[in-house]
Amino acid sequence: MINIKNLNKYYSNTKVLNNISIDIKKGEIFAIVGHSGAGKSTLLRCINGLEDYADGILLVNNKEIKNLKKDELREFRKNIGMIFQHFSLIQRKTVFENISLPMQLWGYKKEEISKKVNDLLALVGLEEKKDAYPSQLSGGQKQRVAIARALTLDPEILLCDEATSALDPNTTTSILNLLKEINEKLNITIVIVTHEMEVVKQIAQKALLLEHGNIIGFDDTEELFLKPDIKMKEFLGETEVVPKTGVNVKLYFPKDNVFQSFITKMARELNMDFNIVWGKLEEINGHIVGNMVINIEDETRDIVIDYIRQHDIVWEVL
Numbered sequence: 001m002i003n004i005k006n007l008n009k010y011y012s013n014t015k016v017l018n019n020i021s022i023d024i025k026k027g028e029i030f031a032i033v034g035h036s037g038a039g040k041s042t043l044l045r046c047i048n049g050l051e052d053y054a055d056g057i058l059l060v061n062n063k064e065i066k067n068l069k070k071d072e073l074r075e076f077r078k079n080i081g082m083i084f085q086h087f088s089l090i091q092r093k094t095v096f097e098n099i100s101l102p103m104q105l106w107g108y109k110k111e112e113i114s115k116k117v118n119d120l121l122a123l124v125g126l127e128e129k130k131d132a133y134p135s136q137l138s139g140g141q142k143q144r145v146a147i148a149r150a151l152t153l154d155p156e157i158l159l160c161d162e163a164t165s166a167l168d169p170n171t172t173t174s175i176l177n178l179l180k181e182i183n184e185k186l187n188i189t190i191v192i193v194t195h196e197m198e199v200v201k202q203i204a205q206k207a208l209l210l211e212h213g214n215i216i217g218f219d220d221t222e223e224l225f226l227k228p229d230i231k232m233k234e235f236l237g238e239t240e241v242v243p244k245t246g247v248n249v250k251l252y253f254p255k256d257n258v259f260q261s262f263i264t265k266m267a268r269e270l271n272m273d274f275n276i277v278w279g280k281l282e283e284i285n286g287h288i289v290g291n292m293v294i295n296i297e298d299e300t301r302d303i304v305i306d307y308i309r310q311h312d313i314v315w316e317v318l
């Protein structure tokens with residue numbers, strides 16, 4: 001659905017996107033992740049045709065964005081909904097009027113608008129707030145209005161630029177659940193720009209990690225978190241505090257065998273005791289994955305590693 005190949009983007013002489021190649025499939029929930037200034041919003045704006053790019057290919061539904069003429073671009077943007085961190089609602093208009101706006105601009109009939117807006121109010125759970133003004137709503141409710149407004153023209157793609165960054169964790173979860181529901185019900189492709197790893201874990205099926213305009217990771221979300229490489233660890237700011245003596249082995253448990261009692265089985269079969277240094281389980285994209293660090297004596301290293309190798313376990317020595 002969105003195919004990007006060798007994309008470069010400059011502001012004056014500064015390269016802000018360097019050789020970006022990614023594919024986003026129809027119906028996917030895709031996250032673009034990075035710290036401030038990484039180029040996330042720029043990439044999102046290239047996707048919806050708001051920014052030009054120097055070279056490379058950027059196809060949406062097989063159309064090269066930079067070749068679109070003005071009226072084609074207008075039609076193209078109709079197919080893309082967008083929501084923002086600060087909601088971008090019109091303060092002097094009611095919820096109903098805010099949601100109606102895109103349809104009004106496109107000249108839809110009053111009855112059509114009314115039906116669509118009421119359906120969307122039901123979808124986002126705000127039927128009772130249709131006559132309220134934005135100032136009378138919570139942050140989460142404002143974002144629900146923005147989501148409804150972004151869906152009025154039945155877009156195939158929804159772009160979310162830091163859509164939960166101004167919200168508390170519980171409200172973030174409820175908005176992410178709503179986005180998931182929309183993705184499933186309407187089969188809309190969702191591209192989320194965020195600097196929050198929690199958002200990626202909760203919702204994204206695939207993620208792109210950007211740093212200073214460069215790709216430092218691009219994979220299924222579970223893979224990225226299951227065994228983070230050095231760049232990903234740096235990004236996550238994970239510091240691994242482990243004992244200075246012995247050998248520290250980190251074991252990664254993918255979803256299928258996370259609950260298998262691997263450590264106790266290994267201890268029993270090798271007739272050894274292990275020092276469990278730390279471990280954690282977390283839910284990523286609806287699956288439980290986990291990792292654990294064990295500390296073993298130097299002289300048992302080969303036996304333990306041999307044993308781990310014989311099993312379907314991802315591991316590393318720290």
Ligand SMILES: Nc1ncnc2c1ncn2[C@@H]1O[C@H](COP(=O)(O)OP(=O)(O)OP(=O)(O)O)[C@@H](O)[C@H]1O
Pocket residue numbers: 011016034035036037038039040041042043195
């Ligand atoms: N219109 C512009 N003119 C010049 N430089 C820009 C412009 N917009 C963004 N930049 C620069 O491009 C780089 C990428 O910015 P971008 O906004 O895409 O980053 P981001 O990852 O979305 O960051 P944030 O999360 O802070 O919004 C930054 O160095 C920024 O200063």
